[in-house]
Amino acid sequence: xxxxxxxxxxxxxxxxxxxxxxxxxxxxxxxxxxxxxxxxxxxxxxxxxxxxxxxxxxxxxxxxxxxxxxxxxxxxxxxxxxxxxxxxxxxxxxxxxxxxxxxxxxxxxxxxxxxxxxxxxxxxxxxxxxxxxxxxxxxxxxxxxxxxxxxxxxxxxxxxxxxxxxxxxxxxxxxxxxxxxxxxxxxxxxxxxxxxxxxxxxxxxxxxxxxxxxxxxxxxxxxxxxxxxxxxxxxxxxxxx
Amino acid sequence: xxxxxxxxxxxxxxxxxxxxxxxxxxxxxxxxxxxxxxxxxxxxxxxxxxxxxxxxxxxxxxxxxxxxxxxxxxxxxxxxxxxxxxxxxxxxxxxxxxxxxxxxxxxxxxxxxxxxxxxxxxxxxxxxxxxxxxxxxxxxxxxxxxxxxxxxxxxxxxxxxxxxxxxxxxxxxxxxxxxxxxxxxxxxxxxxxxxxxxxxxxxxxxxxxxxxxxxxxxxxxxxxxxxxxxxxxxxxxxxxxxxxxxxxxxxxxxxxxxxxxxxxxxxxxxxxxxxxxxxxxxxxxxxxxxxxxxxxxxxxxxxxxxxxxxxxx
Ligand SMILES: Nc1ncnc2c1ncn2[C@@H]1O[C@H](COP(=O)(O)OP(=O)(O)O)[C@@H](O)[C@H]1O
Ligand SMILES: [Mg+2]
Numbered sequence: 001x002x003x004x005x006x007x008x009x010x011x012x013x014x015x016x017x018x019x020x021x022x023x024x025x026x027x028x029x030x031x032x033x034x035x036x037x038x039x040x041x042x043x044x045x046x047x048x049x050x051x052x053x054x055x056x057x058x059x060x061x062x063x064x065x066x067x068x069x070x071x072x073x074x075x076x077x078x079x080x081x082x083x084x085x086x087x088x089x090x091x092x093x094x095x096x097x098x099x100x101x102x103x104x105x106x107x108x109x110x111x112x113x114x115x116x117x118x119x120x121x122x123x124x125x126x127x128x129x130x131x132x133x134x135x136x137x138x139x140x141x142x143x144x145x146x147x148x149x150x151x152x153x154x155x156x157x158x159x160x161x162x163x164x165x166x167x168x169x170x171x172x173x174x175x176x177x178x179x180x181x182x183x184x185x186x187x188x189x190x191x192x193x194x195x196x197x198x199x200x201x202x203x204x205x206x207x208x209x210x211x212x213x214x215x216x217x218x219x220x221x222x223x224x225x226x227x228x229x230x231x232x233x234x235x236x237x238x239x240x241x
Numbered sequence: 242x243x244x245x246x247x248x249x250x251x252x253x254x255x256x257x258x259x260x261x262x263x264x265x266x267x268x269x270x271x272x273x274x275x276x277x278x279x280x281x282x283x284x285x286x287x288x289x290x291x292x293x294x295x296x297x298x299x300x301x302x303x304x305x306x307x308x309x310x311x312x313x314x315x316x317x318x319x320x321x322x323x324x325x326x327x328x329x330x331x332x333x334x335x336x337x338x339x340x341x342x343x344x345x346x347x348x349x350x351x352x353x354x355x356x357x358x359x360x361x362x363x364x365x366x367x368x369x370x371x372x373x374x375x376x377x378x379x380x381x382x383x384x385x386x387x388x389x390x391x392x393x394x395x396x397x398x399x400x401x402x403x404x405x406x407x408x409x410x411x412x413x414x415x416x417x418x419x420x421x422x423x424x425x426x427x428x429x430x431x432x433x434x435x436x437x438x439x440x441x442x443x444x445x446x447x448x449x450x451x452x453x454x455x456x457x458x459x460x461x462x463x464x465x466x467x468x469x470x471x472x473x474x475x476x477x478x479x480x481x482x483x484x485x486x487x488x489x490x491x492x493x494x495x496x497x498x499x500x501x502x503x504x505x506x507x508x509x510x511x512x513x514x515x516x517x518x519x520x521x522x523x524x525x526x527x528x529x530x531x532x533x534x535x536x537x538x539x540x541x542x543x544x545x546x547x548x549x550x551x552x553x554x
Contacts, residue, residue: 052432076438088433090426101426102437104419108447111420158438 003028003063003193004049004080004162010057011044011217018044020217022058026162031184031194033208033225035201037237041217042197046082046164051075062162073106081160085167085197087147089139089154096121096135098150102157128153129179145176152183162193169200177203201229213237254410261402265395273394275511276504277466280401283503284408284459286487287496291412292452294494295421296445297352297428302359303456303484305343305366308475310336310457311464312370315387316377318465325390329461336457337450348445351431360481367476383471390465397466404462405500408455413496415451424448425494482526489533492542501541 004026011019019041026032034042047053049060051072060068067075089098099121104111125135128149139147148168155163165184169177177200184194184207198204211228213221215237221228228234265273285307293299313332317323323331347358370378378384391397415421423444426434435441464470474480483506491502506529510522517525537543 050436052436071440071442072435073438073440076436081438082436084433084436088430088436090429090433092425092429093422097422100419101422101434101439104423104437104439106439106443108420108444111423112415112418114419116419154437 001028002026002061004195005061006045006049006058007061008058009045009048009055009060011041011048011053012056018217019048022214022218024212024219024222026193026195029188029191029193030209031188031196031207033204033211034195034197034214035204035211035228035234036214038199040214040237042214043085043166044217045214046166046195046197049075049080049164050082076158076160077106079160080162080164081155081158082164083148083151083155083166083168085170087144087151089142089147089150091139094136094138095125095130095142095150095153098139099124099153099157102154124153124157127156128183143176144171145173145179148172148176148180152180156187161191162195163187165194165196165198167197167199169198169203181207258406261406264402265398270394273398275507277394277397277401279504279507280398280405280500281459281463281466282483282487282507283405283500284401285456285484286491286499286503287405287408287412288452288455288459289484290488290491290493290496290499291416291455292448294488294496294499295416295424295428296448298445299353299356299485300359300452301356301481301485302361302363304475304477304480305359305363306336306340306453306456307460307463308363308366308370308472309339310460311470311475312378313457314461315384315464315470319384319387320377325388325465329458329465332461333454333457336460337454340453340457341446341450344449345446348442348449363476363481367472370472370476378472379470381472383469383474385469387464387468387470389468390462400462401466404459408458409497409500412451412455416494416496420444479520479523479526482523486526486530489530490540492540495539495542498540498542505541 002025006022006024009019009022010017022041022045024032034045036042044053048055051070055068058068059066062075062078062080065078067078090101093101096118100116103117103120105114122132122135130146130149130153134146139150142150168180172180181203184196188194194207196204196207205225208225211222211225212219213228213231213234220233220237221231264276268276285303288306289300289303310332313335314325314328317328317331318325343362347355350358371381391400416424423434423439426437427441427445431441487503487506488499489502490506491500492498510525513522513525533540
């Protein structure tokens with residue numbers, strides 16, 4: 001069953017068309033790799049799905065509901081969330097506090113009268129590979145790997161069932177890549193749906209069921225990873241970049 | 242809410258209440274009058290801090306809010322003989338509703354533009370009260386002979402102290418919840434807050450309305466303390482600086498800090514009066530703000546926290 005349907009997405013930045021009639025369907029429970037050279041429009045697709053950029057044309061449906069006119073927070077409440085290519089932690093908040101913001105419900109009353117759940121914060125932190133001692137650390141004390149873990153924890157904290165990961169492996173050590181891969185595979189087994197963008201194709205391959213290749217804002221190939229990567233147009237697009 | 246409280250804080254608040262209660266026995270009538278002024282400035286600075294201290298949406302037009310509250314109760318009670326016990330709550334509601342209508346479009350703009358827009362609102366208000374229905378507002382000269390609700394410095398002090406204490410405790414409790422964390426998140430990365438599933442616009446609106454209510458409340462009680470109101474005294478850029486510098490001096494985002502900042506600043510200016518009688522006094526604001534910004538952006542609150550940490554060692 002299609003959980004996220006992207007239908008003819010067009011996004012122009014002034015004269016530049018960042019995505020051009022981009023269409024793809026994401027099936028519930030699958031992990032889809034979105035690949036393409038720098039500037040292909042991958043991050044823009046994520047921003048469109050989340051409503052951080054406004055669509056010029058096209059439609060986005062989540063579980064059958066058109067969400068392209070909803071504000072970002074409403075989309076997240078319907079079950080889709082993203083991580084950022086450049087991690088964006090709340091700089092003056094600790095690891096625990098960052099996760100707490102992800103867990104915070106979108107209700108003023110609940111913010112005021114509810115209380116935070118330390119056990120849940122710890123569980124999320126541990127799920128992405130932090131230890132209890134890391135909870136009080138500030139973002140400026142964290143490695144890139146830790147920042148990506150934090151980003152992931154905060155995203156999972158929103159309760160999203162469809163998770164968009166942008167350049168998950170950029171700037172990570174081999175050990176950190178293994179750790180995050182393990183986490184993603186664990187979440188895949190639990191039924192979570194992923195769309196993953198990565199330049200590191202070797203690390204991406206074992207995490208995805210299927211790949212979509214794009215260049216200059218449009219899909220050029222899709223299917224099994226091996227077939228997509230063997231496609232001549234895909235090869236040319238990477239060489240050209 | 243209560244889970245964030247602990248005994249240490251309860252003791253601080255009790256000590257603070259005790260100190261306020263004892264104040265009239267400790268200082269002269271003259272100092273007490275200065276303190277009344279400081280308390281009202283403190284209320285305004287806390288209102289400012291609740292809106293701007295964490296979110297980074299800097300209000301440069303806070304007197305706009307204060308003025309709506311002050312004028313509303315002054316007009317209601319002086320022109321229409323509405324009893325003060327009704328005119329003040331009405332003034333608070335009017336401040337919340339009227340200012341929200343103005344601010345709604347401005348909640349989408351960021352940074353220095355927000356500051357400019359709020360400053361423009363204040364200027365607009367300054368012009369409006371003079372030309373629209375001067376029969377009600379008293380035009381350029383304002384209204385005098387507004388009913389005062391306390392007699393003498395001691396009573397005036399207790400009323401102001403009670404208000405300031407309640408406002409401080411209320412706002413402080415609010416900011417210690419997840420609401421306060423979400424407000425801070427606005428200041429750090431509003432996009433990422435939205436990306437955490439939170440409606441930032443609703444949060445900003447709520448924050449603004451609470452800030453407006455406190456400003457309107459302070460303004461309303463202040464006018465019934467002074468017994469008069471005039472546009473130039475309220476919609477004044479120096480008044481804006483007084484509020485902001487008091488908040489920054491005390492420690493932006495800390496709520497209680499700005500109340501103490503207001504005391505410090507008010508007394509500093511008062512004691513400097515013999516040497517600097519005129520408007521040059523306001524140069525002090527610039528100086529104080531600059532030094533603070535360079536050496537201790539979190540203000541007196543941070544200095545106190547450091548001292549406490551030092552003593553505990
Ligand atoms: N906010 C923006 N304003 C203008 N151009 C943008 C903006 N965001 C992305 N672009 C442009 O859109 C194209 C696609 O960018 P992006 O989606 O970041 O690519 P990718 O993530 O695949 O590397 C690039 O040419 C980029 O310069
Ligand atoms: Mg990108």
